[in-house]
Amino acid sequence: MTVPDLAPDAVGDTERPIEPDWPKRLRWILMLVIGLPFVWGILGLELSWGAIGRAPGQIWGLLGGLLPPDWSEIAESFNKLLESIYVAWIASIIGAFFSFPLGFMAATNMAPNWMTGPVRALLSGIRAFPELVLAIVLIPAFGLGPFTGVLAIGIHSIGTLGKLTSEVIEGVDPGPIEAIKATGGTRFQAMRFGVVPQAMPNILAYWLYRFEINIRASAVLGMIGAGGIGAEIVGRLRFRDDWPKAGAALILTIVVVLIIDAISAGIRRRIIAGHPGTGPVSRTLGTIVGDITPPVAEIQEA
Amino acid sequence: MTIADDPIVTQRPTEPPRSAKYVLLIVAAVVVSIPFGVLDLDSASRGAIYGAIAYVMLLMLGTTSQPTQRSGLIDLVSLVVAGAVGLKLYIAPIAARTTVITWRLSLRASLGWFLFGVVVGWVVYRNRKGTNPSAIVLIGLAFAGAAFLALQAGTDVGYLESISNRAIKRGEFQNIEQVFHVWVGLIVLGVGLAVTTSFVLGNAVVISVTAAVVFTMLAFNKIQFSVFEMFSRATQVTTLVDKLWPPDFTWSKSIGQPETFVLWQPYVETLRIAVVGATTGVFLAVPLAFSASRLTTPNATVYWIAKSTMNLIRTIPDLFWGILFAAAVGFGSPFPGALAMIMFSVAIMGKLLSETIDAIDPGPLEAAKSTGASHWQMVKSAAFPQVVPHYVAYGLYIFELNVRASVILGFIGAGGIGRLLDERRNFFQWDQVMAIVLVIFVTVILIEIVSIWVRRRIV
Amino acid sequence: MIEFKNASVVYPNGFKALEDVSLTINDGEFVVVVGLSGAGKSTLLRAINGFVPVVEGSCNVNGQEVVGAKPAELRALRSDVGMIFQTFNLVNRSTVMNNVLMGRLAAVSRWKSMFGLWPAEDKELALRALERVGIVEKAYVRATNLSGGQQQRVGIARALAQEPKVILADEPVASLDPVTSHIVMRDLKKINEDLGITTLINLHFLDLARQYGQRLIGLRAGKLVYDGNINDVNDEIFRQIYGRAITPDDMLQDA
Ligand SMILES: Nc1ncnc2c1ncn2[C@@H]1O[C@H](COP(=O)(O)OP(=O)(O)OP(=O)(O)O)[C@@H](O)[C@H]1O
Numbered sequence A: 001m002t003v004p005d006l007a008p009d010a011v012g013d014t015e016r017p018i019e020p021d022w023p024k025r026l027r028w029i030l031m032l033v034i035g036l037p038f039v040w041g042i043l044g045l046e047l048s049w050g051a052i053g054r055a056p057g058q059i060w061g062l063l064g065g066l067l068p069p070d071w072s073e074i075a076e077s078f079n080k081l082l083e084s085i086y087v088a089w090i091a092s093i094i095g096a097f098f099s100f101p102l103g104f105m106a107a108t109n110m111a112p113n114w115m116t117g118p119v120r121a122l123l124s125g126i127r128a129f130p131e132l133v134l135a136i137v138l139i140p141a142f143g144l145g146p147f148t149g150v151l152a153i154g155i156h157s158i159g160t161l162g163k164l165t166s167e168v169i170e171g172v173d174p175g176p177i178e179a180i181k182a183t184g185g186t187r188f189q190a191m192r193f194g195v196v197p198q199a200m201p202n203i204l205a206y207w208l209y210r211f212e213i214n215i216r217a218s219a220v221l222g223m224i225g226a227g228g229i230g231a232e233i234v235g236r237l238r239f240r241d242d243w244p245k246a247g248a249a250l251i252l253t254i255v256v257v258l259i260i261d262a263i264s265a266g267i268r269r270r271i272i273a274g275h276p277g278t279g280p281v282s283r284t285l286g287t288i289v290g291d292i293t294p295p296v297a298e299i300q301e302a
Numbered sequence B: 001m002t003i004a005d006d007p008i009v010t011q012r013p014t015e016p017p018r019s020a021k022y023v024l025l026i027v028a029a030v031v032v033s034i035p036f037g038v039l040d041l042d043s044a045s046r047g048a049i050y051g052a053i054a055y056v057m058l059l060m061l062g063t064t065s066q067p068t069q070r071s072g073l074i075d076l077v078s079l080v081v082a083g084a085v086g087l088k089l090y091i092a093p094i095a096a097r098t099t100v101i102t103w104r105l106s107l108r109a110s111l112g113w114f115l116f117g118v119v120v121g122w123v124v125y126r127n128r129k130g131t132n133p134s135a136i137v138l139i140g141l142a143f144a145g146a147a148f149l150a151l152q153a154g155t156d157v158g159y160l161e162s163i164s165n166r167a168i169k170r171g172e173f174q175n176i177e178q179v180f181h182v183w184v185g186l187i188v189l190g191v192g193l194a195v196t197t198s199f200v201l202g203n204a205v206v207i208s209v210t211a212a213v214v215f216t217m218l219a220f221n222k223i224q225f226s227v228f229e230m231f232s233r234a235t236q237v238t239t240l241v242d243k244l245w246p247p248d249f250t251w252s253k254s255i256g257q258p259e260t261f262v263l264w265q266p267y268v269e270t271l272r273i274a275v276v277g278a279t280t281g282v283f284l285a286v287p288l289a290f291s292a293s294r295l296t297t298p299n300a301t302v303y304w305i306a307k308s309t310m311n312l313i314r315t316i317p318d319l320f321w322g323i324l325f326a327a328a329v330g331f332g333s334p335f336p337g338a339l340a341m342i343m344f345s346v347a348i349m350g351k352l353l354s355e356t357i358d359a360i361d362p363g364p365l366e367a368a369k370s371t372g373a374s375h376w377q378m379v380k381s382a383a384f385p386q387v388v389p390h391y392v393a394y395g396l397y398i399f400e401l402n403v404r405a406s407v408i409l410g411f412i413g414a415g416g417i418g419r420l421l422d423e424r425r426n427f428f429q430w431d432q433v434m435a436i437v438l439v440i441f442v443t444v445i446l447i448e449i450v451s452i453w454v455r456r457r458i459v
Numbered sequence C: 001m002i003e004f005k006n007a008s009v010v011y012p013n014g015f016k017a018l019e020d021v022s023l024t025i026n027d028g029e030f031v032v033v034v035g036l037s038g039a040g041k042s043t044l045l046r047a048i049n050g051f052v053p054v055v056e057g058s059c060n061v062n063g064q065e066v067v068g069a070k071p072a073e074l075r076a077l078r079s080d081v082g083m084i085f086q087t088f089n090l091v092n093r094s095t096v097m098n099n100v101l102m103g104r105l106a107a108v109s110r111w112k113s114m115f116g117l118w119p120a121e122d123k124e125l126a127l128r129a130l131e132r133v134g135i136v137e138k139a140y141v142r143a144t145n146l147s148g149g150q151q152q153r154v155g156i157a158r159a160l161a162q163e164p165k166v167i168l169a170d171e172p173v174a175s176l177d178p179v180t181s182h183i184v185m186r187d188l189k190k191i192n193e194d195l196g197i198t199t200l201i202n203l204h205f206l207d208l209a210r211q212y213g214q215r216l217i218g219l220r221a222g223k224l225v226y227d228g229n230i231n232d233v234n235d236e237i238f239r240q241i242y243g244r245a246i247t248p249d250d251m252l253q254d255a
C-alpha cells in the first residue's frame, strides 16, 4: 500500500514525537502480575491433563444423573427451602435493624470523625468473615441450627448493609439538612426530615437485595447443618442413587430463587423510581397490588 | 399573626390518605380482636364480633356509613352475619377432625373465611365508586388464602400448636384449640384487612407492610426464633470466648507426631484455588459480558442466551457449584473447588461488567461502525477501552471475594482450608478453629487493603 | 433588631471573609445586600443565624447574642429567623406540605414530629403559608414535580411557617428566569410590608435591588463599603462596591 501524502507542505516542519514505550512495558508487567500467580496456583492444584480431559465427560455424567429429576420427595424439599427462606428473611431483618443506626454512625456527613472511624472498622471487620465461618465460630455457644444460621447471616448482613447505608447517606443532598438547621431543627430532626426521606428508597432497595443474597447464603449454611435446603442437596449428592432427587431439589431451588429475585427486583425498581416500572414483572405487580406512586412518598415520610 | 389575610382564592386540595395511618388502624383492629378471640365464646358469636370490628374499620376508612343510615345498617348486619356464618364454617370441620389438619381440611375450613371476605369485598364495592368488581372475589380469596396458609404453616410442623402449648403452660389459656384458632384468625384478619384497605385506598404500601409483618411472624414461629431468646442467649458469648480463646496455631497431624503449623499447606491451597478461579473466571466472563449488554451484543439470540446463562449461574450459590463439581469429578481434591470458583467469578464479573457496558457512551461505537469495522472490532476498539478501568477494579474485587468464598469449599470436600476447619470443628478443637479463622481474617483484610489501594489508583 | 458590632468572620481554613463589620438593622426593614461574588454576602447572612462563626466582635439578633450561644439558644434563635436558599434546599421526594411543615420543627413536640403526626394548627399554618405564596393547590404534590419558581415559593412558605421575625434570603432568584424572579421578589416584598418581617436579601442584579429595596448594603472583600438608601447609589458608589462601572450585565433586564 502506498501512503497518500496528506500534508505535502508540513513534512519536516514539526518534529514527530517518539512513540512512548511504557504501554508496552505495562502490558508485560500486567501479564506477569496476573500470569505468574496463575501458574503458581495451577501447579499446586494436583491437576493432570487427564483430569482436565475427563472433567467435561464427568460433568455431563452428573447432569445425566440429576436428570430426569425425581419429584417424589419434593414436598419435603419445599419445606426445607421455606426454612432457608425464613432464615434469610429474619437475618435480613436483623441486618436491616442494626445496620440502620450504624449506617448513620459511619456516614462522614452525619457523625463526627471519632465515631465514623471505629464504626467503619467494625463494619469492615464483620464483612471479612464469610457467613459460614461466622457460623462455625458461633457453634460452641449456640449449637448448630437455624438460630446460629440466622445469627451468622444477620451479623454478616449488618456489615454489608451498614456500609451500603452509610454510602447512601453520604450521597444525599446536603441542602435540606441545612434548611432544617436554619429553621432551628435539631440534628436528629435534620436526619429524620432531611436525610431519611432522601436515602430511604435506596436503603430499602438494599435491604431487599440483601434478602435475595441471604437466601443463597442460608441455603449454603444448610450444608453444614444449620437447617434448610442445603443439607438436603448435599446429602443426596453423596449417593449416586439419590441424584435425581438432588436434581429435583436443585431445580426447585433455582426456580424459587429466580422468582423471588424477579419479584424483589421489580419492587426495588418501583421503590427507587417511585412509580411502576414498565417491565413484565412490574406490570403484573401493578395489576395485583395497585399503584405504588403516592405511598412511596409516604413510606419515606411516615 | 395571620400569614394570609387576603381572601382565599384557590381551593385547598384534600389531604391524600396516609398509609401509615391505615397500617396503624389494621394493627389496632387485630389487637382489638385478640380478647374477643380468646373469650370462651362459641364460634358464631366470635365471628359476629369480627364482623363488627371489620365494620368499624371500614367506617373509619370512610367506606361505609353510620348504622343510623339505611345503607350503613345493611353493611353492619351483613358483615356481622357473614362473620358468624364464616367462622362457624371454618371451625366446624376442624373441631370435628379426627386426624391432624391436612391440606384438604385447611381448604374446606378456609371456605368460611372466603365467605366473610366476599362480603367485605361486596361492602367495599358497594360504597366506593370506581372499585373494580373483581375486588369482591379478590378480597374473598385473600381472606381464604391467608387462612389456608396459616393453617398449613401452623400445622405442618406444629408450631402454632407448640406456641399454644407454651401459652397454656403459662396459664393464659385453657384450651389448645382456642389459642390455635386465635393465631389463624389474627393472621387472616391482618392479611384480609390489608388487602381490603389496599383496595379501598388503591395503594400497595398497606398490603406490602402487612404482608411483610405477617411473613415475619410466620418466619419467627417457623424457625422458633424469638427476639427475647436472642438477647437471653447473648450471655453465652462468654462461653464462646472461653472456648475460642486463646487460639492454638499448632497441632499434630496424627497421634504421636510433633505439633506443627498444620494449616499452612491447606491455606496455600485455598489461595491457589482463589487465584486460579478468579483469573480464569474473569477472562471467561469477558465475551459473556459483552454478549449480555444491549450495546455490544451481536444479536438478540446471543443476548438472550448470554443473559440467561449468567442468571442461571448466579442463581446457584458458590458452595452448590462446589458440591456439584465435587460430585462429578470426585471429592477431596482442589480441582472441583477451582471449577466452582470459576463459575462464581464468571457470574459476578458477567453481571458487573455487562451493567457497566450498558452505561458506556454509545458515541464511539457508532463512530467505529461508521468506519466500516466489524462487530467485534467495534467492541474491541470502542467499547472495551471504556470499561478497562472498571474491569481491572472488578477483577481485584472478585479476587477478594474468591479468597473469602474458597475458604468454605473444603466443607463439602472441594479443597482448601475449609476441610481443616470442618475437621477441627468435629474434634471440638475450638481454639484451633479460632486460629484458622484468625488466619483467614488477617488474609482477607490484607487483600482488601491492597485491593482498595490499587483500585483507588486505577479508577 | 439585628446588630453587628465590629464583627469578623474567619473560616476554619483561616480565610477572613468578613472584617470589622458594624451594622444595625431595625425591625421591619427591607435590606438588600450586594457585592461581587466572594465579597462575603452569604457570610454576612449566615453569621446572623450562626451558620458561620463570628470570631471577633459581636452579632446580636433580637437581644440574643449569636457569638457563644449555647446549642439550644442557637436553635431558639434560628426558629425566629427564616432562611431562603438559592438552591431551594427542598427534600425533593417529600410532598410540598411536608417540606413546609419542616418550618414547624422547632415548635412542635419532638416525638410527635418523629412519626409525622403534626398538630392541626401547624398544618393550618403550613396551608396558610402556601396560600400566601399562591401555591396551596400543590400542597400534596411531590416537590420534584414543581417548577423552579414554585419550588422557591415552597422555600418561602417553609420560612413563613416558622412565623419568623427575620427572613434571610441568599440570592433567592439566582436560579430563576426574569419573570419568575419578579414574582418571587414581589412576594418577599409584600410579606415584608404586610407582616413586618425584617428581611435581608442578597442580590446580584442592581435593577432588582433598586426596584424592591429601600436600604442597600454594599460589601467588598469582606468589608462594609456602603450602607444607605438605595436611591442614592450613583456611579461613584457603584465603583466602590464593584470596582468598576455599571454594565448591562448587572441588570436582570437589559431594558
Ligand atoms: N466554608 C468556607 N471555607 C473557607 N472559605 C470560605 C468558605 N465559604 C466561603 N468562603 C470564602 O469566603 C469569601 C466570602 O464568601 P461568600 O460565600 O460570603 O461570598 P458571596 O458574596 O456570597 O459570593 P457569591 O455571590 O458568589 O455567593 C469567599 O472568598 C469564599 O471563598
Ligand SMILES: [Mg+2]
Binding pocket: C041, C042, C043, C170, C171
Ligand atoms: Mg453567596
